[in-house]
Amino acid sequence: MENGSADGEELSRRDVLKFVGVSVGIELMASSGSFVESARAADLIQRRQRSEFLSSVKSTLFTAIKGNPELIPSLLTLALNDAMTYDKASKSGGPNGSIRFSSELSRPENKGLSAAMNLLEEAKKEIDSYSKGGPISYADLIQDAAQSAVKATFLASAIRKCGGNEEKGNLLYTAYGSSGQWGLFDKQLGRSDTMEPDPEGRVPQWENASVKEMKDKFSSIGLGPRQLAVMSLFLGPDQTATETLLATDPDVSPWVQKYQRSRETVSETDYEVDLITTLTKLSSLGQQINYEAYTYPVPKVDFRKLKL
Template sequence: MAGATFLSTVQAPALLGARGVAASSSASSPARRHAHIQVCSKGNAEGFEAAGHEERLRFRRRDFFGGCVGTAIGLEMIEGSTKFTGVANAADLIERRQRSEFQSSIKDTLYTAIKAKPELVPSLLTLALNDAITYDKATKTGGANGSIRLEISRPENSGLSAALDLLTEAKKEIDSNSKGGPISFADLIQFAAQSALKRSFLDAAIAKCGGNEEKGRTLYSAYGSNGQWGLFDRTFGRTDAQEADPEGRVPDWSKASVQEMKDKFVAVGLGPRQLAVMSAFLGPDQAATEERLIADPDCRPWVEKYQRSRETVSRTDYEKINYEAYTYPKQKIDLGKLKL
């Protein structure tokens, strides 16, 4: 593919469906004012095994590129068994505004931090995946609960320390500006993955426009659907686990066979389609990961589908945009002809 490559992650949510990134299955309604979401521990794993599952995972190609939300699909579905209950009272308008302002502050801080160290984008994605994929359907434990900060020395998390350090520093700034209490690592890690995906898509759009940042942002705005990101906001309010999740729940993606990857995704309610969609989360070299996945008969059709979609959109639709349309050159004034 000529030019920059757009991530092949889905945004059907952020990842998926309509719920947003998975939250800790053991989380309860946080005490801080910003977190006005209650997370119930009651699972509904059966829902992901129902016949209608595939329908809920369908998405439009525009959505596919819009937010690159991989973090949406898998991360939310990984804990799709966890039911989210939002508290929506008429008197909550002030709290909602406070939460919105806090979230904007978080995103601004993360945007700046990630822009300064774009090389950490792949690690931020893997950090979010590894934190969420500890979810265990049988016991309803694990999930996106921030426990990875206590598991960073494990083999499967090798190379992710720099990403965690980046978020630790960002957290200090975020907390210092917060009027309603500190942000949890559980929330911060998932927000960082969201920001990393957005940053990647924006950088790719700018590259497609020959490095012109203004045109790149126009392209990003025109083809990037931001609606799905609201799902992250609705699940805002995860609490941090105080103990590490059990070992053995997260594969070492760099060494795991494709079959082992599929088995892990199936264990949390996903399948080959979502595995292919989340290839950017499985290591720093997405192309190499897709090369491995495409050798598997179950993953091959999905990998090829997303690769074709990336190629078609990036080479045709995006490049058909005429950025000079409806503009005109400014008329030069000949000062010599002015009558004084």
């Protein structure tokens, strides 16, 4: 009888423990599900905030560039030179906004870029005035301006191919080959600014550099002749002169010719896609992207105070 009683008591305890365990498990699962859903909702809110902010930034930069189209070459070189300070060995430099410092902007390789930087300073004031998630970093501002400048060149090309008709040019631009590539660039929003200039001697003077010097610099950051050729628009104010020089090199020449032919087509697909892809890589060298940048808390609504 004692053994039977002990077994029955033990069984009863086990049943109770199982019941409690299942109950606690269900509660944990329920709370966990609620937590996951809340996290997903918060993530969607942040994505929307960043998307809306980026859309506003693009609009501001587009307007600024449209009013100063002569600064497009300088804006492109500004972005390139800010990124080209990247050093693979030390994992330092890169597109970190260091070019904003006067001591770096005044270097020989950055000659003539002050006007472009001044334009971005004015754009930054406007952007910061409507940003709900804090001021935009110079690192983001400079690279986003390059994106807007590239788009402006593609749009201008489309309009020219339509005989100057802006309406038809805009429609043609929508047929260009960058349908998904810009999305990859946009995900890089959230670059951080450095608090000091990058070391000297890391960026060539593009207008005076030999093709070998250009190739060596691109190679040092993991890019080759193909990327050098497609970035000709960024290597000084005269793209034709730059491509003429690049075409003298047997490694770069085939790519120069390929992109020249591509620009003559209606969609410019090969040229545009490769340019955007290369710019995206350059604009993220050595950067740890903060995917919560420019997000902000959403005010909670007390539904009890709402009048129905």
